[in-house]
Amino acid sequence: MMNHNNKFSWRLNARLRITIFLLSIFLLLTYHIFNTVDKNKPEQASNSLDSIDTDTTNIINITDNLDTTNINDSTGITDIIDNNYKGKIGKIKETNNDIIETDKAVDTSNTQSTVPADNVDFLNVINKVSYLPKIQSDPMNFVETPEEKALRESRRESVKQGFLHAWNGYVEYAWGSDEVLPLTNTTSNSFNGWGATMVDALDTMWIMGLTDEFKNATDYIANVDFTSSQNVISVFETTIRYLGGLLSAHELSGDEMLLQKAKELGEAMIPAFNSPTGIPYNTWNLTKGLTENGYRPYASMGILSQAGTLLLEYTKLAQLTGISTFFDKVQHVTDVLDKAKKKIPGFYPLYISQTTGKFMNDEINFGGMGDSFYEYLIKEYIYIGGAIDQYRRMYEESIDSMSKYLVKEGQVINYPDLLFLGSYSSGTFVPKMEHLACFVPGMLAIGSKTLDRPQDLELAIKLAETCYWAYNSTTTGIGPEDFSFFVKGELIDPKKLKLLTPEWNDKLLPYGVYEMNGIYLLRPETIESLFVLYRVTGDKSYQEKGWQIWQAIETWCNTPTAYSGLLNVAGTNIVQNNNMESFFFAETLKYLYLLFSTPDVISLDTYVFNTESHPFLRMLPNYN
Ligand SMILES: *[C@@H]1O[C@H](CO)[C@@H](O)[C@H](O)[C@H]1NC(C)=O
Ligand SMILES: *[C@@H]1O[C@H](CO)[C@@H](O)[C@H](O)[C@H]1NC(C)=O
Numbered sequence: 001m002m003n004h005n006n007k008f009s010w011r012l013n014a015r016l017r018i019t020i021f022l023l024s025i026f027l028l029l030t031y032h033i034f035n036t037v038d039k040n041k042p043e044q045a046s047n048s049l050d051s052i053d054t055d056t057t058n059i060i061n062i063t064d065n066l067d068t069t070n071i072n073d074s075t076g077i078t079d080i081i082d083n084n085y086k087g088k089i090g091k092i093k094e095t096n097n098d099i100i101e102t103d104k105a106v107d108t109s110n111t112q113s114t115v116p117a118d119n120v121d122f123l124n125v126i127n128k129v130s131y132l133p134k135i136q137s138d139p140m141n142f143v144e145t146p147e148e149k150a151l152r153e154s155r156r157e158s159v160k161q162g163f164l165h166a167w168n169g170y171v172e173y174a175w176g177s178d179e180v181l182p183l184t185n186t187t188s189n190s191f192n193g194w195g196a197t198m199v200d201a202l203d204t205m206w207i208m209g210l211t212d213e214f215k216n217a218t219d220y221i222a223n224v225d226f227t228s229s230q231n232v233i234s235v236f237e238t239t240i241r242y243l244g245g246l247l248s249a250h251e252l253s254g255d256e257m258l259l260q261k262a263k264e265l266g267e268a269m270i271p272a273f274n275s276p277t278g279i280p281y282n283t284w285n286l287t288k289g290l291t292e293n294g295y296r297p298y299a300s301m302g303i304l305s306q307a308g309t310l311l312l313e314y315t316k317l318a319q320l321t322g323i324s325t326f327f328d329k330v331q332h333v334t335d336v337l338d339k340a341k342k343k344i345p346g347f348y349p350l351y352i353s354q355t356t357g358k359f360m361n362d363e364i365n366f367g368g369m370g371d372s373f374y375e376y377l378i379k380e381y382i383y384i385g386g387a388i389d390q391y392r393r394m395y396e397e398s399i400d401s402m403s404k405y406l407v408k409e410g411q412v413i414n415y416p417d418l419l420f421l422g423s424y425s426s427g428t429f430v431p432k433m434e435h436l437a438c439f440v441p442g443m444l445a446i447g448s449k450t451l452d453r454p455q456d457l458e459l460a461i462k463l464a465e466t467c468y469w470a471y472n473s474t475t476t477g478i479g480p481e482d483f484s485f486f487v488k489g490e491l492i493d494p495k496k497l498k499l500l501t502p503e504w505n506d507k508l509l510p511y512g513v514y515e516m517n518g519i520y521l522l523r524p525e526t527i528e529s530l531f532v533l534y535r536v537t538g539d540k541s542y543q544e545k546g547w548q549i550w551q552a553i554e555t556w557c558n559t560p561t562a563y564s565g566l567l568n569v570a571g572t573n574i575v576q577n578n579n580m581e582s583f584f585f586a587e588t589l590k591y592l593y594l595l596f597s598t599p600d601v602i603s604l605d606t607y608v609f610n611t612e613s614h615p616f617l618r619m620l621p622n623y624n
């Protein structure tokens with residue numbers, strides 16, 4: 001279903017239809033010719049073109065020599081963790097200009113009559129942007145006394161000082177590297193060595209008013225070559241951290257260099273989408289655009305969150321550069337995921353074949369490997385002002401199924417009302433709640449306001465309570481990576497309770513919870529949801545909760561150099577893990593800072609956050 005409130009006159013419409021018709025004929029002919037001419041095309045690829053008719057790789061010609069014969073889906077999930085998968089060597093056109101040039105012809109391919117009903121080209125998106133209902137609470141609800149204001153500002157300053165502490169450690173010991181290791185003062189470079197911390201931290205520095213730090217970082221970034229890398233890159237991580245960070249910092253500061261870098265990076269990554277179905281490869285050798293030395297992106301299994309969490313970044317890149325190919329690529333991924341057969345409406349399994357476009361298992365998770373796919377459905381809808389109804393439909397189907405099948409009451413002593421969010425595997429409910437899934441309350445809250453689903457806000461408030469409770473129940477006041485819970489009515493098996501190690505047993509998550517992974521990676525999700533709920537409800541208790549968590553981080557994670565994750569959040573001997581991911585700068589500290597800022601600072605009615613907490617300006621009607 002599409003919105004029909006577009007502003008085209010009937011004349012334009014008629015012309016458009018004729019153009020579309022002629023283009024369709026042209027494209028069908030082109031398609032036919034290539035299909036006939038290209039006899040070397042691997043069988044799997046052509047098969048998939050039959051089933052997924054929106055695939056444009058055939059026309060782009062980037063993948064002409066891409067050899068997919070060695071891709072084998074039936075090996076299953078082990079493919080995904082096989083770094084050493086040997087594929088056949090292929091060659092590819094190298095220059096980025098070629099890629100964009102040839103792709104221009106592809107823009108129109110979305111007007112083929114065979115594409116899914118919701119598929120639209122980017123111009124169409126821009127023309128259909130409309131105002132959506134407000135997300136943030138009425139400004140009246142944020143009124144504060146002078147004392148409250150002073151307290152809030154002192155807390156905000158504390159977070160800013162924390163940021164500076166961590167940043168200065170990075171500057172001193174790891175300038176230009178991806179991350180500083182906060183105990184050994186050494187570096188790590190798992191994100192191509194382009195300075196992940198620096199790029200991820202840019203917009204946070206801008207928001208905090210750290211303009212000198214911002215300037216020094218952009219001076220460095222101006223000389224980073226985002227089109228070549230020593231390592232094989234993760235398409236997903238590169239997109240959410242680097243591309244998202246560059247785009248957001250560009251929008252906030254107006255620095256054109258950052259947009260130029262984002263464009264170069266985006267262009268260099270486009271070939272990663274040229275799998276037989278258009279579902280991007282998980283990893284990519286940027287230097288060549290295709291693998292050499294038999295090094296090939298982790299075989300053929302696409303991961304839901306990795307494939308589905310590129311939407312905002314590439315749509316934003318299309319908006320800012322005017323190159324609609326960037327949008328077409330990610331919209332096509334949505335269409336493939338939308339069309340793929342599912343057992344339960346709105347439940348998208350975690351693995352999808354890049355060769356066939358079919359889901360490969362039945363694992364459903366709003367935590368790791370699934371999470372931000374669902375997040376981006378509603379966020380893309382918000383970002384483009386509701387221009388494509390497909391995103392609303394997909395989101396609502398997912399949330400309806402999630403609420404129905406994955407949310408359960410527990411049986412924690414003294415907390416009988418807590419609701420838990422589990423997952424689903426092999427036809428069975430899995431009663432494990434992940435820290436990663438604690439972004440869900442925030443997602444539900446913005447979706448609730450945008451789509452007028454009041455029941456979702458109630459659920460959001462309850463799930464956020466559970467995420468906070470998990471923090472408040474440990475000795476450190478910091479929540480674990482995950483834990484399992486007993487569902488209401490289930491007989492408590494004492495053997496299962498023993499799975500909590502003796503060290504945790506007396507101090508930790510109360511009776512009713514068993515088996516826990518007590519690691520803490522400085523993750524943001526719980527704070528993120530507290531921040532969103534504060535903005536949505538105006539309820540100041542969320543600030544109190546966030547403040548408690550920040551104090552716990554100060555107490556347990558602080559090192560002389562920066563902040564460190566923890567090996568265990570409970571027990572008597574708390575151990576730091578010598579790790580500080582760049583998302584601590586991008587997300588954890590930013591959400592904390594915003595929690596103690598006035599609601600006009602990065603308003604949710606003006607911005608939408610990518611999954612790495614980089615704020616993007618939402619499109620407005622009549623954008624041009
Ligand atoms: C596609 O690539 C082949 C060789 O790689 C070339 O001969 C052909 O002209 C290309 N087609 C287009 C449309 O660029
Ligand atoms: C795919 O892998 C499976 C399991 O390793 C094997 O049995 C099968 O023959 C392979 N198929 C192809 C086409 O290589």
Ligand SMILES: *[C@@H]1O[C@H](CO)[C@@H](O)[C@H](O)[C@H]1NC(C)=O
Nearest residue numbers: 171211212213214215216217
């Ligand atoms: C910026 O870089 C200059 C030159 O290296 C240095 O002297 C200055 O202290 C830096 N400023 C900040 C705020 O880091």
Ligand SMILES: *[C@@H]1O[C@H](CO)[C@@H](O)[C@H](O)[C@H]1NC(C)=O
Nearest residue numbers: 230231232285287288292295
């Ligand atoms: C990536 O490609 C370049 C150029 O072909 C090659 O030198 C490099 O070894 C490749 N890197 C990896 C990790 O495969």
Ligand SMILES: *[C@@H]1O[C@H](CO)[C@@H](O)[C@H](O)[C@H]1NC(C)=O
Nearest residue numbers: 471472473474475476477548
């Ligand atoms: C749990 O919350 C209570 C009430 O706000 C607070 O007093 C206590 O310090 C918290 N405990 C931890 C470990 O965070």
Ligand SMILES: *[C@@H]1O[C@H](CO)[C@@H](O)[C@H](O)[C@H]1NC(C)=O
Nearest residue numbers: 169182183184185560561562
């Ligand atoms: C790392 O640097 C801090 C100061 O930033 C210092 O206190 C600490 O001893 C250093 N650690 C090592 C292992 O050098």
